[in-house]
Amino acid sequence: MITFHNPHHAQHQGQFEMFRGQLVPCFEVPARVDDVLAELQRRKLGELRTPERFDVPALTTIHAPRYLDFLAGAWAEWVALDPANAARDALPSVWPGRTLRTDVLPANFAARMGLFSFDAGSPLTSGTWVAARAGADCALAAAQHVAQGARSAFALSRPPGHHAGADFFGGYCFLNNAALAAQHLRDQGVARVAILDIDYHHGNGTQAIFYDRADVHYTSLHGDPDTEYPFFLGYADERGTGAGLGFNCNLPLPRGTDFALWSTALKNALQGIDHFGAQALVVSLGIDTYEGDPISGFTLKSEDYLRVGQAIAGAGLPTVFVFEGGYAVAEVGINAVNVLEGFEQAC
Ligand code: OKP
Ligand code: ZN
Numbered sequence: 001m002i003t004f005h006n007p008h009h010a011q012h013q014g015q016f017e018m019f020r021g022q023l024v025p026c027f028e029v030p031a032r033v034d035d036v037l038a039e040l041q042r043r044k045l046g047e048l049r050t051p052e053r054f055d056v057p058a059l060t061t062i063h064a065p066r067y068l069d070f071l072a073g074a075w076a077e078w079v080a081l082d083p084a085n086a087a088r089d090a091l092p093s094v095w096p097g098r099t100l101r102t103d104v105l106p107a108n109f110a111a112r113m114g115l116f117s118f119d120a121g122s123p124l125t126s127g128t129w130v131a132a133r134a135g136a137d138c139a140l141a142a143a144q145h146v147a148q149g150a151r152s153a154f155a156l157s158r159p160p161g162h163h164a165g166a167d168f169f170g171g172y173c174f175l176n177n178a179a180l181a182a183q184h185l186r187d188q189g190v191a192r193v194a195i196l197d198i199d200y201h202h203g204n205g206t207q208a209i210f211y212d213r214a215d216v217h218y219t220s221l222h223g224d225p226d227t228e229y230p231f232f233l234g235y236a237d238e239r240g241t242g243a244g245l246g247f248n249c250n251l252p253l254p255r256g257t258d259f260a261l262w263s264t265a266l267k268n269a270l271q272g273i274d275h276f277g278a279q280a281l282v283v284s285l286g287i288d289t290y291e292g293d294p295i296s297g298f299t300l301k302s303e304d305y306l307r308v309g310q311a312i313a314g315a316g317l318p319t320v321f322v323f324e325g326g327y328a329v330a331e332v333g334i335n336a337v338n339v340l341e342g343f344e345q346a347c
Helices: 031-043 065-081 083-087 111-117 128-147 177-187 202-209 257-276 304-313 329-346
Strands: 002-005 018-021 024-025 150-157 193-196 216-223 248-253 280-285 319-323
Touching: 002 031, 002 128, 031 150, 031 329, 065 083, 065 111, 065 128, 083 304, 128 150, 128 177, 128 280, 150 329, 177 193, 177 202, 177 216, 177 319, 193 202, 193 257, 202 216, 202 248, 216 257, 248 257, 248 304, 257 304, 304 329, 319 329
Parallel strands: 002 150, 150 319, 193 216, 193 280, 216 248, 280 319
Antiparallel strands: 018 024
């Protein structure tokens, strides 16, 4: 399997995220992707490539132009407020909650940070735009490769993407790489695309992007939002709307879920995808279901990920893997590559 990796990912390097009233060091660090890349090289799991450059219009298939403009210029605006800001990350602190307007675009930078975000855990840094854009290139290139007939491809990048919506960032995500990959498959002529999101957290951005569509089916296995981030989406009764009704499937699982229960849910998810009649699959590959993950609550073990890959291969679909979460830095490489190796062995 070819891996498209992002040579610019480390330009996004947040210092702190807001957690329980304090700024704590970011969990979403460059070492995550460096470790996966090193493990791919160690096990010689296929060719490593950097992606070609797609232009900004390729991103407007998913993202609002005014949001992309904001992201592209945000760092310059932040530093223009105060030259000392060059040494600090930008974090939002005010949001348009219920009854406040989201149709106006205030001149004030802090106001626009809030308009285009939903949490204070996703610092915007000097290289966020460069890194996120190159990550989108990885996802688009991987989708293109699969659309041209490859059995599979891996988009290895950070920051992750599945919490980012059409016009907002949050949950460490800025551009929705999995959504871009799914839409690219559609645009290349694949009629029905399924997204399987196995990150510990519900992919609220991806769900929202495709919620009213019947051509892209979203299924997610995740920590129950009643207790787990992102809290405000990801419940089992969210099944899609309008033409999209029946094309969204959430399988929330309690904290403490082990591989036996988790893999039963995976089997159900894959059955739904088969029933949908998907012609290609995009996997939001989060590895934060691992027992050692510092911010998550499932108990999967390293060897379980080989079976995850095998099970996904059993769907028999051209598959784009898109890297998402996974914060146990020492094991993230082994675990992610186990999924890919299990997949390849079963093909
Ligand atoms: C992104 B992805 C930790 C609180 C949780 C947000 C988690 C975002 C996860 N201090 N903060 O889905 O892995
Ligand atoms: Zn996650």
